[in-house]
Amino acid sequence: MRPAAFEYHRAASIEEALSLLAEFGEDGRPIAGGQSLVPMMNLRLARPEHLVDINSLELDKIERTGDTLSLGALVRHERYFNEPLIAEHFPAFLDAAHWIGHPTIRRHGSLGGSISHADPSAELPCVCVLHDATIVARSVNGERRIPASEFFISAYVTALEPGEMVVAVELPIPQRKQHGAFIEIAERMGDFAVIGIGAVLELDGDTVLDARIACAGAELTPVRAASAEQFLKGRQLTEEVAQEAGQLFAQSVDPVNDYRSSAEYRRHLIVQLTSRTLMRAMKSKA
Numbered sequence: 001m002r003p004a005a006f007e008y009h010r011a012a013s014i015e016e017a018l019s020l021l022a023e024f025g026e027d028g029r030p031i032a033g034g035q036s037l038v039p040m041m042n043l044r045l046a047r048p049e050h051l052v053d054i055n056s057l058e059l060d061k062i063e064r065t066g067d068t069l070s071l072g073a074l075v076r077h078e079r080y081f082n083e084p085l086i087a088e089h090f091p092a093f094l095d096a097a098h099w100i101g102h103p104t105i106r107r108h109g110s111l112g113g114s115i116s117h118a119d120p121s122a123e124l125p126c127v128c129v130l131h132d133a134t135i136v137a138r139s140v141n142g143e144r145r146i147p148a149s150e151f152f153i154s155a156y157v158t159a160l161e162p163g164e165m166v167v168a169v170e171l172p173i174p175q176r177k178q179h180g181a182f183i184e185i186a187e188r189m190g191d192f193a194v195i196g197i198g199a200v201l202e203l204d205g206d207t208v209l210d211a212r213i214a215c216a217g218a219e220l221t222p223v224r225a226a227s228a229e230q231f232l233k234g235r236q237l238t239e240e241v242a243q244e245a246g247q248l249f250a251q252s253v254d255p256v257n258d259y260r261s262s263a264e265y266r267r268h269l270i271v272q273l274t275s276r277t278l279m280r281a282m283k284s285k286a
Helices: 014-027 037-042 077-082 084-089 091-097 103-108 111-117 123-130 226-232 239-252 263-283
Strands: 007-010 028-031 050-053 062-065 068-072 134-139 142-147 152-154 165-172 179-186 193-204 207-216
Touching: 014 028, 014 050, 014 134, 014 165, 028 037, 028 111, 037 111, 062 084, 068 084, 068 111, 077 091, 077 103, 084 091, 091 123, 091 179, 091 193, 111 123, 111 165, 123 179, 123 193, 123 207, 179 263, 193 263, 207 226, 207 239, 207 263, 226 239, 239 263
Parallel strands: 007 050, 028 050
Antiparallel strands: 062 068, 068 165, 134 142, 134 165, 179 193, 193 207
């Protein structure tokens, strides 16, 4: 299929992009790599009347300021693999990036595009929730900082208002060494995840000091595993403990039932992938 008719605009500055988006309101969308938006347009599931090309904007920086790592909205997925600060402080984020689509998608797709698209099966929304990220959005009216836990409203629905666009994602740099991992199951490599699990651990030997776990693909937004996280604290992480944490997580979610998987099978995957991801995260400290 072909997309519905639209007008193309190439913004030369952030100010111009925001002005155009303000003018077009709900009928306008920013576009960078197009790896999320264009397929939706081709299926006519998205019908913006105006596309604002933001590829010329200076939103592709990765910068550390104090205890925060800021990633610009135009950072392409393939860049994560060459950033020492991501590898050092956010191993689950880096692990998740390997699961994003195929090399072409990772070359062209952008962080801001994935976050704004808000596919419930996508890796980056999940790891943003996992890492307590802040989404920085901007419009002609100013800038807003939205916690990732509040940014994703439903499938393909975010807290962005008409005329706003994501300009950066901020990750709080942890004070202690973190061990992380991300594992997902899809029908084929590069397909949308049926279930994806990210985990971050702070360890003293094999004892869990703190834990964070998040899931993609279970519900209409990424889900944190509050009960499983609390259960793990103070415990020595063994395969049995990891399995029990997975069971607690599975009991706390309400999985969707769709053409890709039944809710029952998703619960099964949550148990198994949570266990595997926790053990992978722990073994990464070796």
